[in-house]
Amino acid sequence: MTQSQPIAASRSSYFSYFGFILLCFLSTASYADKDASSSNNIHIRSLAASCAACHGTNGNSRSITPVLAGLDAGYFATQMHAFKKGSRESTVMHHHATGINDEEISLLAEYFSQQKRATPFPLTPQTLREKP
Amino acid sequence: MSKRNQKTPAMFNRRRFIQAVGLGASSLLLPHQVLAMGKKHPLGHVVVIGGGYAGTTAAKYIRMWSAQNIAVTVIEQSPQFTSCPLSNLVLGGSKSINDLTFGYDAVQKNHGVNWVQDTVTAINPEAKKVTMKRGEISYDRLIIAPGVDLNYDTLPDLQSEAAQAQIPHAWKAGWQTVTLRKQLEAMPDGGVFLITIPMVPYRCPPGPYERICQVASYFKAHKPKSKIVVLDANPNIVSKRGLFSKVWQNEYKGIIDYKPDNAIVEIDVANKTVTTDFEKVKADVLNVIPPQRAGKPTQMADLLEPDYPWCEVDFLTYESKRVPNVHVIGDSVSAGLPKSAHMATSQARVCASAIVEVMHGRQPDQHPVFANTCYSFVDDERAMHVAKVYRYDPKKQVMVATEGGGLSAAPSAQEGKYANAWATNIWSDVLT
Known part of the structure; x- marks a missing residue:
């Protein structure tokens, strides 16, 4: 896959203000990041993020499900294998653990051990607004 | 695209862009602020249509994983986020719609996501431009995450807002959910609640059956002479079949009359009467969940398959197979994957990761794996789940459920607590 062309203006006479401003700076931008992420990191990043629904962003749960951020990698891996074996x-966890291979368990353990524990940002429900 | 827009000079577009962004995004009112944003985002601009589970998640994670080097603008027509998951509990009476409604301000401020409250009216993939009621905006890549379009083509009498005030779908959480709850509260004991379920695929496969449990729970406690008639277009319960059947049999015996293979043929709105191939049923409270298709913005971009009203995508990037640089995530995706909130966010993160990599000139993950967990409440306290991990199959080029996923043995109060914990964390992940 190739880098997409910057903004629509390149294909038409039309410039949005935003597009114009972006173009001004694209000439100085570096497209190919020299520190390209490793394929393992990219793979585990989205798998780990998939855990966020129950365990919070980067493993920082704000409810009764365990906080995974900063968890000891050995402990995490042991628990996942124990869920997997029964x-x-x-x-619920055995239904997830069995779908994740041993290499991914190691990578997830490493990933979550490196996440900083953080107090989740507060989120307060609101009154549903009347229809306009 | 209107002729007027095709002929517009640059100045007009500039003014309209500033209008569009300024109307919805507090962080983008002044030209010098736009200038500053350009400086900070050398890799380009992603526009996301839809601020639901999928769209908001993609916006946040693109900002996080690009270290804010990609500008992201979300276009969403609603001023607030209202969660479909848990909204059936509003019908049961144990939750209020105000427990499930949140603002978008935290995700905007915490991640520098630009926000435009507007309705999309046209998409021009050639020009990479989205037109809204009050402006237009250009993109390098577009993500379309509109959820489902409720399709009343076969039920034209239910198309109008007035008709839906009488017979709500309540399949997008919000005022229709409140309306349906009020109708249930006003119904006399001994009345009939009639719910119709469309043929799969539709949003939230177990949702209709959870809804039946919620209404049954309410009737059992408050209106014990009342009945629920279920007209299901499908040949059987679509999801968690054994679990739902057991709960209905053991706990709501005599309340639920389940009729499979019973699609609506005709509806009399004034008399709240539904006709199928087999019978005619009159209701006191009528809830028609209509057939569904990919959301309207995907139709504007011509992304639907000719014979199937959903969008085919590359599951490594969620880029449309029909139109380049346009990605589709969430319920509009054509896949043998459940149209759930967790699934929508899982797809969103794979899409976000791929876009970040591609915009850096790197290859995206070639082996994506993600999880899906879906809880259903059978009363005000107890829930049950289905949970699976999905893995990309390079030969089939689709996401396939791995071995080992599965269902609860039985609903439990413990799982009810986990279901609420799931909601708390997924809302926090999506919205902060």
Whole structure:
């Protein structure tokens, strides 16, 4: 896959203000990042993020599900293998752990051990606004 | 695209762009601020249509994973986010719609996402331009995440807002959910609640059956003479079949009359009467969940398959197979994947990751893997789940469920707590 052409203006006489401003700076931009992420990192980044629905962004849960951020990598891996084997009982986790291979468990363990523990940003419900 | 727009000079577009952004995004009112944004985002601009689970997640993660080097603008027509997951509990009476409604301000401020509250009216992939009611905007890559389009083509009498005030779908959480709850509260004991379920695929496969449990739970406690009639276009319960059947049999016996293979043929709005091939049923409260297709903006960009109203994508990037530089995520995607909120966010993150890599000139992940967890409440306290991991199959080029996923043994209060924890964390992940 190739880098897309910057902004629509290159294909038409039309310039949006935003597009124009972006173009001004694209000439100085570096497209090919010299520190290209490794394929393992990219792979595990989105898999780990998929855990966020139950365990919070980067493993910082704000409810009763365990915080994974900063968890010891060995402990994390041991628990995942225990869920997978059935030696640790669970309601849901065995259904996830069995779908994740051993290499991914190691990478996830490493990934979450490196995430900083953080207090999740507060989110307060609102009154549903009347229809206009 | 209107002729007027095709002929517009640059100045007009500049003014309209500033209008569009300024109307919705507090962070982008002044030209010097736009200038500053250009400086900070050398890799380009991604526009996201739709601020639901999928679209908002993609916006946030593109900002996070690009270290804010990609500008992201979300176009969303609603001023607030209202969650479909847990909205059936509003019908059961254990939650309020105001427990499920949130603002978009945190995700904008925390991640520098530009926000435009407007409705998309046209998409021009050739010019890489999106037109809205109050302006237009250009993109390098476009993500379309509009959810489903409720399709009333076969039920034209239900198309109008007035008709839906009488017979709501309540399949996009919001005021229709509130309306349906009020109708249930006003219904006399001994009345009939009639719900119709469309043929798959539709948003949230277990959703209709969870809804039946919620209304049954309410009737059992408050209106024990009342009945629920279910007209299901499908030949059987679509999701968590054994679990739902058992709950209906054991806990709501005598309340639920389930009729499979019973698609609506005709509807009499005034008399709240539904006709199928087999019978005619009159309701006191009628909830028609209509057939569904990919959301309207995907139709504007001509992304639907000719014979199938959903969008084919490359599952490594979620780029449309029909139009380059346009990605589709969430319920509009054509896939043998459940149209759930967790699935929408999982697709969004793979898409976000791929876009970040491609815009850096790098190859995206060639082996994406993600999880899906879906809880259903059977009353105000107990829930049950289906959970699976999906892995990209390079030969089939689709996401395939791995071995080992599965269902709860039975609904439980513990899983009810987990379901609420899931909601708390996914809302926080999407919206902050």
